[in-house]
Amino acid sequence: MEALGLLLHGFAVLLTWKTLVLMMVGLVLGIFVGVLPGLGGPNGVAILLPLTFTMDPTSAIVMLSCIYWGALFGGAITSILFNIPGEAWSVATTFDGYPMAQQGRAAEALTAAFTSSFVGSLVAVLLITFLAPMISSFALKFGPPEFFAVYLLTFCSFVGLGREAKHKTVISMSLGLLLAGIGMDTVSGNLRMTFGSPELLRGINFLVAVIGLFGISEILLTMEERLALRGHAAGISLRVVLGVWKDLPKYWVTLLRSSFIGCWLGITPGGAIAASFMGYNLAKRFAKESESFGKGRIEGVFAPETAAHASGTSALLPMLALGIPGSGTAAILLGGLMVWGLNPGPLLFVEHKDFVWGLIASMYLGNVVGLVLVLTTVPIFASILRVPFAAVAPMIVVSCAIGAYAIQNAMFDIWLMLGFGVVGYVFKKIGIPLAPFTLALVLGNRAEDAFRLSMIGSGGTLKVFWSNGLVGSITTLAILLLFWPVIDNLLGRVGLTHGTRATSP
């Protein structure tokens, strides 16, 4: 119960008019940077970081973390309205969120996204509050084999649980893995596939690819099909919000499952993106009529958003306790902490109690205030869809281009984005799923490094992936998921299929 006392103390530190105003300012700024694709959380926090140098540490960090929460909320908006993920972990939100918006249910989808974000972060914050010390020691258990097992699990769940034809998923994933190999190879220290071009040294940035694959290709498709945004007749009122909330208890299994996955992957450094995909895939697997996923099902928004925010929030824990940022935005936040002489590490929780508990208290407050704030903006954002396509499309393209450029200040990235736009268009035409491609692009490098480090460490034997309970169970689960369709089929013959499905209400 020591935690509770400290938390109350944290609230006491925060509840001044000044901090509350800073909190609001931070949230609003965060939502705006979250809405611009590519500009996103990391850049937004980086731009605003120097603003806080003149404040006292607690106010500064409260404002910065509120920008972070704001960006987390904001990322969902463009995913749902325009099929353009603002942050890497919003990709899975587009799968059902965008179809919902097209059916005129934009407000419903946005409400669902914001509410589940709130639920996800709340669960994660509760976890941080009471289990912080335990969790950081769990994160220390992750060496190269464990990391590889987690990435393997993500890849396998995609192949095994995906709705699309397996060979198309594998093709898409392989192409992503291939492109992920471009640039410097950390393990050998050599350059790969750069063909002497300095532009390719950096490798292919994941967000540039995503903006092109999802955003630009969608514009191309819309231009071909109808020259209008669908879903402009969106009903917008408090009733929509209440309606979604009334249905919320029905989805408690999905929410709980996604929160769990999110927290688990969030404290595994670098797992935040994998979380949203896995949350989505598992929700699809365990739902009745899983065919309707991808066609505008509300659970398809709940699942990835809850997981993404649970992981986005719990990612702050390895950052504070171990100094390893779980996401790009967390990395910039880390830089901000250091300016204040708050060096992340095991002693931060002991030596800077005021700060740590102030931050944790700001997670609670920031999320509540943030939810209210974003819900009030739903009508504004949803009404964007009423603007004629001819006026919105150029604005989307320009903001995509700015986003792609801003990530690394490189003109080359804008061409790359346009190139990926065409690739995305072709993929959609021939029915190759985009998600496995983006997943492989973002996790490919890490998976490869983790695999090769495991091999160096073990002297080249694959047994290392079953060398202890943790890594062994993850690897086994991964392989089970990979062959899930076969296993499901076999179980079906024995008449057990309904047993697995009964776990969802």
Next chain:
Amino acid sequence: MKLVRIPVKAVGAATALLLSTPAFAGWEPTKPVEIVVAAGAGGASDQMARMMQAAIQKNNLMKQPMVVSLKGGASGAEALMYMKSSEGDPNKVLIAYSLIYMLPLSAKIPFNWRELTPVSVVALDQFVLWDNSAGPKTVKEFVAAAKAASAPFKMGGTGSKREDHVLTVFLEQKTGAKFSYLPYKSGGEAATQLVGNHTEANVNNPSENLEVWRAGQVRPLCVFDRERISYTTKVTDTQSWADIPTCKEEGVDVQYLMLRAMFLPGKVTPEQQAFYVDLFHKVTQTAEYKDYMEKQALKPIFLTGKDMVQFLEEDDALNKSLMTEAGFVAK
């Protein structure tokens, strides 16, 4: 529109006038200055850049703001190519370390530090041999344990064919022990992997292992320098940086110091160069800098002009011979 335009022009003219009147110093930046970091977030370079950003802003050393821009792609090669292509742009400063010598050799990056404009060397960074606090207590025991190990004895580090890797190779040559070198993406990762017992040791900079040392999770075995670190303030309950023996004292004669230096892109004017020499000289006088040097156990140094170039040439030759001997130079 016209009404709006006139005042804008007037302001423009006024600024131009202000700029053309020579103030006490010659040139001054007119745009925000970008401090380019050739490493990822949270690493030693990033921390140093943030310290400088804060020191400059808090002490009003420059009218324009300074922004940190992380260009750690391709193990830092991204930053080097970025500086190379920014010829003549006086609003970008690179915070460099030994990668300026090593990357062109190991990965054949078309880069030569002589194409940039040297500003000043601001610090020298140490390397320390660390092991898990549950591991061997002295260098002797450590070497014996490495020799006796049946499975690969794992040494963590940052990047491949770089300073950490070179040190590992020389440690092998001097002790006769065999290590499996695991290249991680950052010093922070190498530190946590050591704490989690996934590696046996690492050769991190003091700053990268400071927090886990204070928490009693790792143990410093020796420092790779001719003399001990000078800071005698207690860092942990019982030890200060000065309490760490040199590796030579412990019978392993390996030394390596790494520069931390500032560079401008090529082809900037001498006035622009002079402004930054003066700026970073002022930075080294601030309380923030001094505090940072002690906390991170960096060796203070300030070299500029001819002295700096001479230092760089000697350092380059030394790094080249180390890289060649370790077999890390690409053919």
